[in-house]
Amino acid sequence: MKFVAVIRQVPDGESRLRIQGDRVDLSGATLILDQMDEYGVEEALRLKEKHGGEAIVVGFGPERTEEAIRTALAMGMDRGIHVVYEGYADPVTVAEALAPILKEESPTLILTGGQQADWDSQALGGALAEALDVPVVAWTTALELEGETARAKHDLDEGAEWVRVRLPAVFTTQQGLNEPRYPTLPGIMKAKKKEIKKVAFQGASRVEILQESIQEKTRLQKILDGKDPVAAAEELVRLLHEEAKVI
Amino acid sequence: MILVVLDHDGNKLRKASLEALTRARKLAEALGEGVAGVLLAEGQAPVEEARGYVETLYVAELGPYTAEKWAAGILEAAKAGVKAIVAPSSRQSRTYMGRVAYALKAGLLEDTLESWAEGSEVYATRYAYLNRVTQKVKSAPPVVLTVKPNTTPLAEPLGQVGQVVALPIPPVSSVEVLERVQEEKKGVSLTEADVVVTGGRGMGGSEAFKQVEELAALLGGAVGATRAVVDAGWRPYSEQVGQTGKTVQPSLYIALGVSGAVQHLAGMNKSKYIVAVNKDPEAPIFKHADYGIVGDVHQVLPALIQAVKKLKD
Ligand SMILES: Cc1cc2nc3c(=O)[nH]c(=O)nc-3n(C[C@H](O)[C@H](O)[C@H](O)COP(=O)(O)OP(=O)(O)OC[C@H]3O[C@@H](n4cnc5c(N)ncnc54)[C@H](O)[C@@H]3O)c2cc1C
Numbered sequence: 001m002k003f004v005a006v007i008r009q010v011p012d013g014e015s016r017l018r019i020q021g022d023r024v025d026l027s028g029a030t031l032i033l034d035q036m037d038e039y040g041v042e043e044a045l046r047l048k049e050k051h052g053g054e055a056i057v058v059g060f061g062p063e064r065t066e067e068a069i070r071t072a073l074a075m076g077m078d079r080g081i082h083v084v085y086e087g088y089a090d091p092v093t094v095a096e097a098l099a100p101i102l103k104e105e106s107p108t109l110i111l112t113g114g115q116q117a118d119w120d121s122q123a124l125g126g127a128l129a130e131a132l133d134v135p136v137v138a139w140t141t142a143l144e145l146e147g148e149t150a151r152a153k154h155d156l157d158e159g160a161e162w163v164r165v166r167l168p169a170v171f172t173t174q175q176g177l178n179e180p181r182y183p184t185l186p187g188i189m190k191a192k193k194k195e196i197k198k199v200a201f202q203g204a205s206r207v208e209i210l211q212e213s214i215q216e217k218t219r220l221q222k223i224l225d226g227k228d229p230v231a232a233a234e235e236l237v238r239l240l241h242e243e244a245k246v247i
Numbered sequence: 248m249i250l251v252v253l254d255h256d257g258n259k260l261r262k263a264s265l266e267a268l269t270r271a272r273k274l275a276e277a278l279g280e281g282v283a284g285v286l287l288a289e290g291q292a293p294v295e296e297a298r299g300y301v302e303t304l305y306v307a308e309l310g311p312y313t314a315e316k317w318a319a320g321i322l323e324a325a326k327a328g329v330k331a332i333v334a335p336s337s338r339q340s341r342t343y344m345g346r347v348a349y350a351l352k353a354g355l356l357e358d359t360l361e362s363w364a365e366g367s368e369v370y371a372t373r374y375a376y377l378n379r380v381t382q383k384v385k386s387a388p389p390v391v392l393t394v395k396p397n398t399t400p401l402a403e404p405l406g407q408v409g410q411v412v413a414l415p416i417p418p419v420s421s422v423e424v425l426e427r428v429q430e431e432k433k434g435v436s437l438t439e440a441d442v443v444v445t446g447g448r449g450m451g452g453s454e455a456f457k458q459v460e461e462l463a464a465l466l467g468g469a470v471g472a473t474r475a476v477v478d479a480g481w482r483p484y485s486e487q488v489g490q491t492g493k494t495v496q497p498s499l500y501i502a503l504g505v506s507g508a509v510q511h512l513a514g515m516n517k518s519k520y521i522v523a524v525n526k527d528p529e530a531p532i533f534k535h536a537d538y539g540i541v542g543d544v545h546q547v548l549p550a551l552i553q554a555v556k557k558l559k560d
Contacts, residue, residue, distance in 0.1 A: 013377050013490075013509035024380055035510075036491070090355055090386075092348045114491060120375045121357055122338070126314055126345025135421040136314050138342040139491075151425070156312070157338045158485050159430040163313075166421040172342070175474055175491045206354040211383040212375070219521065219537050226524070226542020233550035236522070237558055239538055244520045246442070246499040247466055247555065 001053030003044035004105060005077065006098060006112040006128070007037035008061050009068035013117060022211045033068040035180075036113030039173035041072045042180040043111050043143060051145060053108070054078050058101060060094050062086045066196060073191035074183030080196040081105075088119070090207035095127035097201040102132060107168060109150065114139050114172045125172035135165050139174040249275040249282050250305075250325055252334035253297050257290025260297060262439060263335030267394045268300050268402035270362055271333040277364035278330050278388070284409070285324040287317055298411055299404035307414035311424040312339055318346035319417030325351070329389055331369060336393040344391050354386025358395045358494075377490055377513035396438050397496060430483040434460075435469045437486060442468025442499045443515070445488055446476060449504020449525060449544055453481035458548050459503060465555045471495065473511050489514035504544045507532025524548070 011017065011029035018025045033041070041057060048055040057072040058081045059065045069080040083097050102110060110132075115122045122138070129136035141160070142153035145167075153162050155174055183191070222239065226232045240247045251271040253264045268282070275282045284301035286292045287309050298304045305324040309316045317339070325332060325347075332347060334340040336358045348355035356362065359371040360381075369390045375382045437443065444463040446456055456470070463470045472482035474489060488495055490510040500518035505511060507523070507530055515521070516535060523536040524547050533539050540547050 011376065013513070017376055017379060024376065091345055092352065092355055095345075095349055117490070118376055120373070120377065121355075122341040123345030123348065123355055123357060126318075126342040127349040127355075128345075129314070130318065130346035130349035136342060136346070137422065138314065139338060153428075155338065155484055160428040160484060162425040162428075164423045164425055169421075176478060206352070207356065207384050207386045209382050209384050210370075212380050214380055216379070217517075219535055221533070221536060221539075223528075223533055223536070223539040223541060226526075226540040226547050229540075229542055229546040229550040230553070232540045232542060233547055233554040234557075236538055236540055237551065237554040240499065240520070240522070241558055244499070244537065246520050247558070 001048070001051050002105060002107040003047045003053065003055045004058055004102065004107040004110045005037065005040040005044040005055070005072065006058050006060070006110060006124070007041065007068055007072060008034050008059065008116060009065045010034045010116065010118040017214060019212060019214055023209070024212045031064060031067065033071045034113050034117050036115055036117065036173055038180040039175070039177045040111030040113060041075055041077060042178045043173065045076045046178060047145065056081065056105065056107070058098060059083070060085060060097060069196055070191050071183060073194045074187040075181055076187060079194055081199060082196050083199045083201050085201045088209050089205045091121050091123040091127045093203055093205045094124055095131040096203055098128060099131035101199060102128070109168055110170045112170065112172055114174050125170050129170040132168070132170070134168050134170060136170040136172070137163060137165055138172045140171045141174050141176045143171060143177070248327060248329050249278070249280050250321070250329050250332045251282060251284045251301065252321060252332070252340065253284045253286050254335050254337065255286065255288050255293050257288070259293045261335065262401060263394070263396040265401035266396065266399035267333045267335045269399045270392070270394050271331070272402060274331050274333070274362065274364050274369065278367070280330050283324065285321060287320045288312070294411060298409040300402060301409045304409045304411050305414050306411060307416060309416065313422040313424070314339070314343040314346055315419045315422060316417060317343040318350065319419050320414060321347050322350055323414050323417060331388060331390045331392060333392050333394060336395050340393050344393055348391040351389050351391065353389040353391045356384060356386060356390055356392040358393055360395055360398050362392055377509060378494065378516055430485045434464065435467065437469045437471060438493055438495055440469035440495070441497050442466040443471045443488070443495050443497045444468055444501045444503065445471030445473065445505060446503050447473040447505030448475040448479070450476070450481070451545070455545070456482060458552065462501070462548065462552050462555065465552065465559070466499070468497070468499070473505055502532055503548060505532055506530050507535060
């Protein structure tokens with residue numbers, strides 16, 4: 001069996017973003033393995049531990065993405081493939097870049113994050129599934145293999161559902177699927193020796209980003225002391241009614 | 248042709264579909280195209296209502312949702328040729344539209360705030376970086392576009408009825424729905440509400456949410472929850488606000504016993520006014536709040552309910 005986790009490297013949500021020439025400048029940001037993709041890596045590792053086989057991490061992005069691939073290898077993935085691409089690429093383009101590699105690997109299943117923490121896209125799972133002509137289950141919170149099929153629970157806008165899906169299939173992750181493990185020191189040492197195959201991608205994004213801006217709304221920050229809860233509550237309601245005019 | 252996916256609740260079109268229609272008409276006008284609709288969702292489809300909004304209405308009874316079936320249905324309707332496909336943004340649409348976009352090798356513009364056409368190209372604005380950045384993007388047709396709810400005026404009926412075309416059912420069956428875990432829905436829908444009252448782990452338990460519900464009801468709003476609350480089983484997932492929950496942008500967002508983690512902020516940081524109640528004056532949520540009370544939510548919340556009642560009298 002072969003389990004693939006597709007990952008990207010993104011800025012940590014806590015890190016400061018700057019704008020440089022109409023575009024987000026990440027040079028000062030801390031870059032991490034996307035936390036949503038981390039759930040995919042963890043799930044691939046758990047499936048391998050339970051059913052045997054191989055767990056492969058496939059990363060898409062610029063040279064620095066190798067750091068995120070190494071993190072996944074340090075968590076325990078067996079080997080990595082890095083599709084090197086500078087700049088922004090929409091999910092259809094990313095899926096085009098990854099499809100030939102995934103077809104060649106022919107995995108049992110593929111996992112990827114429910115939403116990207118940089119481009120806020122939720123479409124990569126769907127685009128990848130279409131590229132491979134396999135089903136997709138989005139926002140997965142539980143996953144079990146049953147021979148040629150998998151049983152999965154996943155979130156909808158309202159509620160959730162259990163599905164049985166034919167394999168191979170693509171699953172996108174959701175918080176709750178698992179608790180990702182931390183890389184251990186021996187894991188980090190071993191990861192240094194694990195193979196990362198580099199693949200160049202020449203395609204061009206269909207969607208172009210023209211401008212990016214940060215409009216952090218300045219907040220009023222009128223914080224009241226709640227030692228006298230009744231007085232504080234009345235003052236808050238007065239402010240919301242008379243000043244903000246929202247109630 | 249500009250094709251709109253019309254979401255409905257088994258009875259009538261969702262408000263978000265009327266927003267998508269407005270966007271579709273705008274693109275249609277600029278690109279010199281007509282507007283067609285497609286109805287796929289389960290249940291009694293509101294065919295009569297929907298045909299009042301479009302020139303052609305494609306209808307298919309596809310049964311329970313799967314991304315594969317929905318994509319196949321939309322691609323069938325798009326066979327006549329499309330410049331753009333527009334759908335209301337939802338967890339489901341952002342998945343099946345990925346399939347559709349790939350199949351058409353289209354430019355995918357997700358969860359857009361605004362969209363327009365200039366010359367032959369389609370432009371849109373959208374949030375990125377966990378809702379912290381606004382992007383302006385463009386793509387040449389065909390484009391596949393999802394519309395963020397509550398961003399767009401609602402379309403009016405055309406005053407004529409469109410032609411109805413039945414779509415063949417696509418032969419895909421690789422996902423079988425075994426069991427639906429329906430969540431009880433009450434009150435105003437979270438993403439459409441103008442006031443959202445969210446409880447966090449600081450509420451201490453599910454019982455305390457009765458008061459969150461009470462305050463929300465008094466303000467004509469909806470109840471939200473943090474992931475910590477959903478994981479604890481105090482509230483259903485459909486109420487989760489954040490990166491992996493829903494994105495809301497009400498006039499008033501009240502966060503009770505919520506720490507203000509970035510993943511939570513991603514779902515609400517565009518709210519017009521943010522109010523926080525937290526006993527820890529150092530809680531990150533206060534940095535993002537317009538108004539706040541440092542105090543115990545178990546004392547402040549009942550007082551807030553009383554104060555709102557007093558105001559209303
Ligand atoms: C990939 C990823 C995605 C995520 N997606 C989401 C998401 O969509 N939505 C989401 O919410 N989280 C999400 N999270 C989780 C997020 O990081 C936080 O763990 C979560 O938001 C914390 O919820 P909380 O504020 O309710 O709880 P806590 O962080 O435990 O905070 C509780 C707060 O209540 C205060 N408090 C306690 N008792 C009282 C009292 N009696 N009166 C007043 N205040 C009190 C405390 O001071 C504290 O600030 C995600 C995490 C990851 C890694």
